[in-house]
Amino acid sequence: MARSPIIVGLEIGTSKICAVVTEVRDDGALKILGVGEAPSRGVRKGEIVDFDTAQKCAREALADAEAKSDTEIVSAWVGVTGSHIASFNNRGVVQIPPERGEIDEQDIEDVKTSAREVSLPQENHFLHSIIQHYSVDGNDGVQEPVGMLGSRLEADFHVIHGVGNRLRNTIRCVKEIPLEIEDVALNGIASAMVVVAPQRKQLGTLMIDIGGGTTDYVLFSEGAVVQSGVLGLGGDHVNNDIAMGLRIPINRAEKLKIEEGSALLGNCLPGETVTLQDETGFAGREIERETLNTIIHLRLREAFEILKRQLESETYLHRLGGGIVITGGTSLLHGIDSVVEDVFNLPVERVHAQEMAGVTSAFLNPRYSTAIGLAKYGQAVLSDRFSPNIGDRISATVRRFFGRFRRSKGEQP
Ligand SMILES: Nc1ncnc2c1ncn2[C@@H]1O[C@H](COP(=O)(O)OP(=O)(O)O)[C@@H](O)[C@H]1O
Ligand SMILES: [Mg+2]
Structure with a gap:
């Protein structure tokens, strides 16, 4: 029996590289066959700065995805981002x-x-x-x-x-993995495809995907995308602030943030501490919880205030009946929803990919929204190609511009 078409979404994030392997079921639903990932290196604020290292990480993520989905990956729909967008x-x-x-x-x-x-x-x-x-x-x-x-x-x-050259860097890097690129899409657009329900788009909704090095946003009004962009800020900046403020290494700062941190102020008892275990076996250090949370709060508040100012160049923000949805790894941070609510004065909900079949635990994770969204984007463009004007009407015109980067059979990368 012929196998259904395999569609792979590949996100080269600042924190992780993630490949989601999907197949289109007979009823048209996208089924996740497997999710592969590897820690990302050689990527800064969503843009590749070290080809060899990033390619090595991408190969790891792809091999993981192949093993988990029992498929061979030959091509992918690849996400791009960066503050130049x-x-x-x-x-x-x-x-x-x-x-x-x-x-x-x-x-x-x-x-x-x-x-x-x-x-x-x-x-x-x-x-x-x-x-x-x-x-x-x-x-x-x-x-x-x-x-x-x-x-x-x-x-x-x-x-x-x-910026053409900055977009091409990602394309060239993926091509040299080697991997064929079906097309590229903006990470935020991809995430929005799977985390924003149609009714929300109609009511007016701001989607914020907060990752490690970037915050990608898309604003919908009356069903249409009206604002989008990327801020070079994310959870990694919180890690840096914690590391600097508490004078601890970055990796321990991140662990502390994830395990103990909160973006809420005044949420702990006066003088309450957390113990930072010493990795060398010496007695641990006591850290004031309020200090940790204040560092997290201030950095995130600042990032959302920057975003708000950017969005206020137009008036849509004041007409969001659907409120704000947040996704991406940093959306998991305790209390982050309250900070967003406070800054924008709008209701906020944490979201992840919706209406997907297959690996449940995988798609419920907001860290995978972009990669799953890229596969969904691929499905929409492919169905659009055979039957114009179906789907979310996102055009694949980029294919024409980037066409010469596409590797055809037998061509050397
Ligand atoms: N449970 C968690 N709580 C708080 N922050 C988290 C959690 N899980 C991941 N993060 C943060 O999310 C960021 C990575 O998000 P992700 O969407 O995977 O990033 P990217 O797409 O940029 O690679 C990191 O800064 C990481 O510290
Ligand atoms: Mg991301």
Whole structure:
């Protein structure tokens, strides 16, 4: 019996590299066959700074995923991130020739191209153009313009772009693993695909994926992506602050944060301490719990205030009926939801991938949201390719731009 198509999502995170192997079931659901991971090295704030080291880690993660899913991985949908990522909203317009009068697929492509006709910094390239709304002859709210009669097609897009060379670094690094790249997608867009429910998108929701070195965010309003971006801040900065503040090594700072830390202030008894076990066998050191929590709180509060200021360049933040959802490894930190709630004055919920079949314990972990989302993105693009305008309407135009990085059979990496 022919096996269903295998779709692999690969996230090269700052903390871990994660590969999720999925297959599309007959009923169209995506089933997780296995999740492989390895600690990440050679990656800074979501961008690869040491190819050899990062490739070694990626090979480990892929081998782990192959073993756990009993499959051979030949290609993947790869996530990109970095603080160079930027976005804007723009409207495209095309005139339909009167002799035709009917909107076709090419018009959809042309209206997208038209929305991209803005001057980007020279070194930047488009990553995504995500459709928000179509309008035919001034009639808003058109869901499916192909086949409609009209003379003027307009479409609003959320356009995401980034520095070409910085995007290519990830692509080249993966290619040299060697691994074929199906396509790349912004990490935040991938996470949002599996952690934000359709109803929430409609109500208006801010998704924040807080990882180790980056915080990736996507804001939905009336069902459409209207703001997105990346901050070069995450849980690793909390680790650094704890290490500096308490004068302990980074790895112990991270362990202390995960096992004992909280982002809540005033949540412990006066003078309450935690014992930091000495790894060399000497007596442990007492650390004031309030000191630890204050360090965590201040750093996170600062990060969310920066994010809030960034989002306040537009007005959507004040119309979020669906509140805020947080995911990514740092969303597991005790009390982080209260800090976000406090800064934004909106309800906050911790979320992980939804509606997936297969390995339950794996997809319930918010650390895997991006990698699972990348597989979901792959599924959406593949179904889009065979049947246009289905799925979340995320275009794979990046394939064209990055096409020459795609390794064809027999080609040397
Ligand atoms: N249980 C936990 N509590 C608090 N922080 C956690 C927990 N688990 C992981 N983290 C933090 O999450 C970050 C990694 O998140 P992750 O989403 O895996 O990052 P990335 O995608 O950037 O590699 C690290 O800073 C780590 O310390
Ligand atoms: Mg991540």
